[in-house]
Amino acid sequence: MTDVSEPLLEVDDLEKYFPVKSGIIKRTSDYVKAVDGVSFDIERGETLALIGESGSGKSTVARTIIGLTGATGGTVRFDGEDITNATDEQLARLRSRVQMVFQDPTSSLNPRRTIGKSLAVPLKARGVPKSDLRSRVVDLLERVELNDEYWNKYPHELSGGQKQRVNIARALAVEPELLLLDEPTSALDVSVQAKIIALLEDLQEEFGLTYLFITHDLSLVRNFADETAVMYLGEIQERGPTEEVFQRPRHPYSRALLSAIPVTTDEEEAYKPRHEPLRGEIPSPRDVPSGCRFHTRCPYATDACSADEPQFVAVDAGPSVRCHIYDEAYADAFDDVPEVAVAAVADETVASNTNEP
Amino acid sequence: MKLDEPVAENPLLTVEDLEVGFESFDGFAEVIDGVNLSIGKGEVVTIAGETGCGKSVTMKSILRLLNQPPARVNGEITFDGTELLSLSDREFERVKGQRMSLVFQDPMSSLNPTFTIGEQLTDTAQFGGDSDTGVVEFFRRRFSGERDEARERVLEMLREVQMPDPENIMDSYPSQLSGGMRQRALIAQALLNEPDLLIADEIGTALDVTIHDQILDLLKDLIENHDLSVLMITHNLGVARQVSDRVYVMYGGRIVETAPTDELFENPKHPYTQGLIASIPRLTGDEMATGIDGSIPEYLDPPPGCRFAPRCPYATAECEQARPEMYERGPQTGVECVLYDEAVPASERPTVEETRSHMTRRPGKQTGDD
Numbered sequence: 001m002t003d004v005s006e007p008l009l010e011v012d013d014l015e016k017y018f019p020v021k022s023g024i025i026k027r028t029s030d031y032v033k034a035v036d037g038v039s040f041d042i043e044r045g046e047t048l049a050l051i052g053e054s055g056s057g058k059s060t061v062a063r064t065i066i067g068l069t070g071a072t073g074g075t076v077r078f079d080g081e082d083i084t085n086a087t088d089e090q091l092a093r094l095r096s097r098v099q100m101v102f103q104d105p106t107s108s109l110n111p112r113r114t115i116g117k118s119l120a121v122p123l124k125a126r127g128v129p130k131s132d133l134r135s136r137v138v139d140l141l142e143r144v145e146l147n148d149e150y151w152n153k154y155p156h157e158l159s160g161g162q163k164q165r166v167n168i169a170r171a172l173a174v175e176p177e178l179l180l181l182d183e184p185t186s187a188l189d190v191s192v193q194a195k196i197i198a199l200l201e202d203l204q205e206e207f208g209l210t211y212l213f214i215t216h217d218l219s220l221v222r223n224f225a226d227e228t229a230v231m232y233l234g235e236i237q238e239r240g241p242t243e244e245v246f247q248r249p250r251h252p253y254s255r256a257l258l259s260a261i262p263v264t265t266d267e268e269e270a271y272k273p274r275h276e277p278l279r280g281e282i283p284s285p286r287d288v289p290s291g292c293r294f295h296t297r298c299p300y301a302t303d304a305c306s307a308d309e310p311q312f313v314a315v316d317a318g319p320s321v322r323c324h325i326y327d328e329a330y331a332d333a334f335d336d337v338p339e340v341a342v343a344a345v346a347d348e349t350v351a352s353n354t355n356e357p
Numbered sequence: 358m359k360l361d362e363p364v365a366e367n368p369l370l371t372v373e374d375l376e377v378g379f380e381s382f383d384g385f386a387e388v389i390d391g392v393n394l395s396i397g398k399g400e401v402v403t404i405a406g407e408t409g410c411g412k413s414v415t416m417k418s419i420l421r422l423l424n425q426p427p428a429r430v431n432g433e434i435t436f437d438g439t440e441l442l443s444l445s446d447r448e449f450e451r452v453k454g455q456r457m458s459l460v461f462q463d464p465m466s467s468l469n470p471t472f473t474i475g476e477q478l479t480d481t482a483q484f485g486g487d488s489d490t491g492v493v494e495f496f497r498r499r500f501s502g503e504r505d506e507a508r509e510r511v512l513e514m515l516r517e518v519q520m521p522d523p524e525n526i527m528d529s530y531p532s533q534l535s536g537g538m539r540q541r542a543l544i545a546q547a548l549l550n551e552p553d554l555l556i557a558d559e560i561g562t563a564l565d566v567t568i569h570d571q572i573l574d575l576l577k578d579l580i581e582n583h584d585l586s587v588l589m590i591t592h593n594l595g596v597a598r599q600v601s602d603r604v605y606v607m608y609g610g611r612i613v614e615t616a617p618t619d620e621l622f623e624n625p626k627h628p629y630t631q632g633l634i635a636s637i638p639r640l641t642g643d644e645m646a647t648g649i650d651g652s653i654p655e656y657l658d659p660p661p662g663c664r665f666a667p668r669c670p671y672a673t674a675e676c677e678q679a680r681p682e683m684y685e686r687g688p689q690t691g692v693e694c695v696l697y698d699e700a701v702p703a704s705e706r707p708t709v710e711e712t713r714s715h716m717t718r719r720p721g722k723q724t725g726d727d
Binding site: 053054160189192194195197198218219220222223243246256258259263265267268272277280282 | 567646
């Protein structure tokens with residue numbers, strides 16, 4: 001282990017462009033910019049939530065980190081080591097330290113293998129002797145609160161929640177430090193989702209795991225993540241401590257996302273930003289809008305938004321926002337600054353003293 | 358009491374003692390076990406519950422979408438004075454085609470990929486509820502001025518569901534449309550023949566939050582403008598709260614609780630409803646329960662008494678023996694739980710907070726039987 005103060009995972013300006021080929025000789029005519037300049041760090045033992053709609057590139061980020069697709073630009077550093085476009089040898093080492101849990105618990109288990117066999121695979125790869133396999137698998141099952149009866153069961157005999165537990169167990173088999181959780185609960189019912197989240201929290205506490213948690217469900221993130229990054233069309237639009245992002249969402253997109261969640265209590269209703277339904281749908285990443293990528297759907301967009309691409313602006317207490325509204329250089333462009341934003345900023349000056357140092 | 362009549366004063370649809378079972382190789386699965394529900398004219402009613410609780414089976418038996426056998430449907434379903442289960446297929450087809458519409462859950466697979474949106478929707482407008490017109494009549498309708506009129510009506514409806522660029526969409530194939538647009542096309546299709554009852558199965562759940570939000574807003578407007586009676590089916594309690602007037606909570610093929618929406622969310626009574634509400638992650642960051650232990654009942658061999666008893670933190674021996682009655686707890690409110698018997702003092706009835714604490718406690722290793 002290197003210096004403890006160093007973040008476990010550093011992603012810097014990551015880019016993943018998928019070429020679009022056309023014509024008879026399959027010449028590259030265009031690119032799908034799935035991930036376009038994404039940067040974030042995750043500290044050891046912390047959780048970063050990456051949220052956004054489908055097509056925003058959040059899963060591609062995870063797949064690029066673990067080497068399932070190569071990056072076309074930028075760097076990924078894991079524990080100080082540059083693992084961008086890692087070699088096979090690097091990957092072999094890396095995958096015993098970084099593991100991924102996929103969204104669909106059913107299709108990520110081999111239907112012809114018993115749970116015991118599925119869990120034995122990563123153990124064998126690590127060189128666990130055959131005589132120990134069974135007891136190690138039972139340990140793993142226990143860790144995810146399943147008993148040893150599951151050893152001989154096939155995936156179709158299990159419920160969605162149990163399958164997701166098995167997937168988590170399989171990821172834990174190699175004793176990883178970083179888990180990439182790609183929508184681990186979105187295929188599950190709420191009462192089961194709650195149990196999986198509780199399990200993930202327990203495991204994090206017990207083994208000091210670091211999580212990159214990818215989801216489209218914002219309400220899950222509130223209790224679970226230390227930091228939150230909101231992605232839209234391959235770019236991070238707002239990034240900061242979860243508390244900040246939820247209490248005073250600044251980017252119009254974060255606000256729209258928060259206000260769109262159907263909630264179950266009046267308290268939450270009052271807590272949501274003013275309801276501003278977004279116009280239209282997420283544009284194709286092949287044809288990214290000019291300037292600010294969100295301007296085609298933003299209720300506050302001005303001419304400046306379609307002309308210049310906004311840069312990250314750090315708003316007082318920490319979160320960085322990619323929006324001209326918070327950029328002093330563009331202050332004149334928004335004579336009609338949205339009330340919510342004003343309220344949020346005014347609120348901010350009062351509350352900034354109470355923020356944790 | 359039996360909570361079938363009092364719920365809606367002027368019911369458009371009532372379902373009484375609905376029992377649906379399926380014959381299978383392993384035996385007979387009693388899925389729906391005595392469901393009573395009603396929908397008043399102009400009322401928006403939601404059936405909420407988790408996967409496998411029988412929501413869709415209930416909906417399908419109302420619309421006769423279940424093959425019999427293997428399904429066995431018993432009970433009484435009355436639509437505007439007509440008993441549906443005794444109708445012949447042809448008579449039922451007419452009632453269904455002209456007065457009821459269904460919007461399916463999956464906007465991706467509910468449209469025919471080989472026809473343009475315009476063709477599909479115009480066909481619905483011309484032939485909805487009229488499946489066997491005969492060859493001559495078919496060609497007359499298909500190739501006369503009626504076709505153009507129907508096309509106009511479709512265009513108008515597409516505008517009403519705020520479809521962007523409707524003229525172009527008419528000539529597009531479903532694969533050229535985004536999920537949100539397909540969902541709009543399906544809603545337009547469902548409303549073309551001005552149904553009295555709209556059944557919406559998990560509408561918009563397959564879509565992104567912001568698009569889902571747009572669709573719900575649209576649905577609310579349409580319900581108001583067309584004075585629709587709606588039966589919504591959802592697993593998302595937030596959606597139920599946002600859209601509906603009244604909610605039925607289903608568990609294990611039975612309705613365990615029903616109440617007007619505000620009442621249900623402010624004061625949930627059944628331990629299952631409480632557990633479900635406590636398990637929903639909160640935007641405010643309040644502590645969330647760790648879910649309900651156990652899993653939904655095995656329908657081949659369901660628990661003899663209350664079907665929630667094996668998972669209920671308050672279950673007693675009594676619960677395991679006999680099915681509880683539906684106790685009335687105020688107007689349009691009923692709970693199927695022994696704790697709500699008149700004889701039980703109010704202090705013994707659990708609050709959401711108690712249920713939450715029961716479900717948040719983690720006594721060592723729990724079982725992963727979810």
